Amino acid sequence: MKPVDPTSGVRPRVAAGALFQDVDERVLMVVPSIRGYVDLPGGMVEPGESPRAAAGREVRQELGFEPSIGRLLVADWWLDSPDGVGGPKLLFVFDGGPLTPELSSRITVDGAEVTGYTLCAPNDLAAVTVPRLANRIFHAIAARRTSSIRYLEDGCLVEAPVV
Secondary structure, three states: OOOOOOOOOOOOEEEEEEEEEOOOOOEEEEEEOOOOOOEOOEEEOOOOOOHHHHHHHHHHHHHOOOOOOOOEEEEEEEOOOOOOOOOOEEEEEEEEEEOOHHHHHOOOOOOOOEEEEEEEOHHHHHHHOOHHHHHHHHHHHHHHHHOOOEEEEOOEEOOOOOO
């Protein structure tokens, strides 16, 4: 039997973000300096880092406060990365918890990666961000409400078992 090469196989890029909502259920979105649309706070997972730790680190870097990153809400597998950088991507969304007035008052954007932030009603997300991200956020909100985890493939909910 031929030994398995540990360097072969699928090597997706991995990113993680956090969902924060205020008392009016608006979603905290950041204005990245390198994209033409708003995004969840978060970013790429670094070598040796867990996705959950990456979400916390990115929130600290982008928004200047220490988050309390909670449970996983969504895992989304993209076979072909839609951002122009080829290859598969695995995207995680974690519960950032409530965006309280006290927490909002501590937001300080880094000015480099993120030039601002905004609060968006869930129904307005499709107008301010890309469809794949708006869909992922809708599923994250639903997962929070139902205390569940949503698994998506290419942005679509997967409910049926693989046979």
